[in-house]
Amino acid sequence: MKLTAMLRAFGGMLLIACLAFTLSACEGEEGPEGPQGPAGPQGPQGEQGEKGDPGTDGEDGEAGTAGCVQCHDVSATVKAIAVQYEASKHGSGMTFERNGTSCAPCHTHQGFVEVLETGQGSTAASIMNPAPVNCRTCHNIHVNYDQSDYSLATSDPVTMFTGETYDMGSSNLCANCHQPRSADLPEIDGPDFEVTSVRFGPHHGPQSSLLIGASLIKLPGSVSYSSMNSHENVDDGCLTCHMAEAYGAQSGGHTFSMGYDYHGHTVGNTAGCESCHGEIEDFDINGAVTEIEGYLAQLKALLEAEGCLDEEGYAVPGTYGANLAAALWNYRYIALEDRSMGIHNPRLVKAVLQNSIEAVQ
């Protein structure tokens, strides 16, 4: 036996001896794990289970676009409304750059949505990237993705800044914005009154106010004011007249406009009046509009002569007799801010104007 072989045999014996004796006698470091052994042979296949009953066919799932098609279909409804809307003052002329905290609630989409949520009179901050009032401002577009998205963002009664409540059906939506902005009736009780602003009077958009007969100064005079609200029973207020059957994209529907051009002259859209007034040619029912226009012209001349109204219709700041200041308020409200020629509240407007004229004379 060669020496090396002897040594190897001896080493082997030593290792066996070590394993045979106590482990503590052979405390070497543990070696690395050996490679995994080959897989054992596969066992026999089990018996096949019984075949199950075939399931019933599931219902067809909705196509991914089914919700969308309710509105984005081949019919022209959305298109027609969108075209009307673009032609409206809301859609075209919207003063939506007025994005400051006290203006944004009525002049921007985001501001309106925010104050509906918070119930505050102004937004927390100026609105960045202001969007004009649009489909999503008045409806809940792309919320449920079905027809319910056309429901109105709000139709709750509105407590106006001036304290009165406006409650005329779906048009409550409009009254949120078309109300005078914190222009309380001035206390005209002394002999004189100081007019401090060129915008003296309720502004802007006091239409809801006039419709319910608020914010006018009822000067005493020969015409009595009792039960004068002609249009208080127009169920949906503004909508009944302003959103009547559309005339192209000029009037009615989502143009919100009351007049259209026909061969070069303006025609009033009477579609919304006819349920109560029957078939009419124009808005001048019983000559009421002509009469109101006459009073407005007369009052304007008187106020200008007294020096409290300038040619552009602004108030001239100064101290005036109480009656004169009240008449100035009423004139600016009816003629320049409301701008319905008294139609929003014809009988009351007639009475207020007649008594205002008397008071100034």
Ligand code: HEC
């Ligand atoms: C309740 C009706 C309604 C449903 C349902 C609806 N949409 Fe709209 N969608 C609108 C209106 C309204 C507009 C805005 C049109 C306008 O501004 O002129 C609009 C606009 C859009 C636009 C243009 C970009 C934008 O946001 O203004 C896209 C894209 C669109 N919708 C996709 C869809 C898809 C996709 C679905 C389904 C998952 C869907 N819509 C479901 C009503 C609807």
Ligand code: HEC
């Ligand atoms: C979010 C506020 C808001 C709501 C809600 C709103 N409006 Fe307006 N509306 C405005 C503003 C602001 C203007 C002026 C836009 C301009 O001149 O740039 C305006 C303009 C108008 C005009 C055009 C006035 C003109 O000079 O020709 C009419 C009419 C009108 N609105 C009617 C309505 C009716 C009806 C409703 C309800 C269906 C309504 N508005 C809802 C803010 C609103």
Ligand code: HEC
């Ligand atoms: C409560 C809602 C409301 C608030 C708040 C409001 N506005 Fe308006 N504003 C309107 C409405 C509604 C109209 C359109 C009235 C109309 O056409 O009769 C309007 C019209 C205007 C116009 C156009 C008037 C014109 O003579 O052409 C200007 C400018 C304007 N607002 C500026 C402002 C500014 C600036 C603020 C903030 C300091 C403000 N508004 C806050 C509702 C509001």
Ligand code: HEC
């Ligand atoms: C200033 C608010 C306002 C804006 C902006 C507005 N709508 Fe409307 N919309 C209304 C009112 C109010 C109604 C009538 C609801 C009622 O009769 O109760 C209406 C009705 C509708 C209807 C009929 C819903 C039904 O169930 O019959 C559709 C469709 C519609 N609007 C689509 C649009 C689209 C599309 C846009 C944008 C291009 C838009 N609206 C913008 C106020 C608005």
Ligand code: HEC
């Ligand atoms: C009884 C019908 C009727 C009701 C209700 C009504 N309006 Fe009018 N409105 C008119 C008529 C008619 C005019 C005058 C249009 C003209 O001669 O130019 C007018 C004028 C206006 C104007 C002046 C600008 C324009 O379009 O000529 C605004 C803004 C306005 N209305 C908003 C409203 C709002 C907001 C409401 C609801 C709070 C409302 N109206 C309720 C019939 C009505």
Ligand code: HEC
């Ligand atoms: C819901 C019904 C109703 C609707 C809709 C309606 N009105 Fe009237 N209107 C009345 C009532 C009621 C009177 C009061 C009659 C009276 O005082 O003798 C009145 C009075 C008037 C007057 C005064 C008439 C007078 O003799 O002094 C005018 C002007 C007028 N309405 C215009 C309109 C116009 C314009 C429309 C449509 C844009 C309209 N109305 C829509 C019910 C309505």
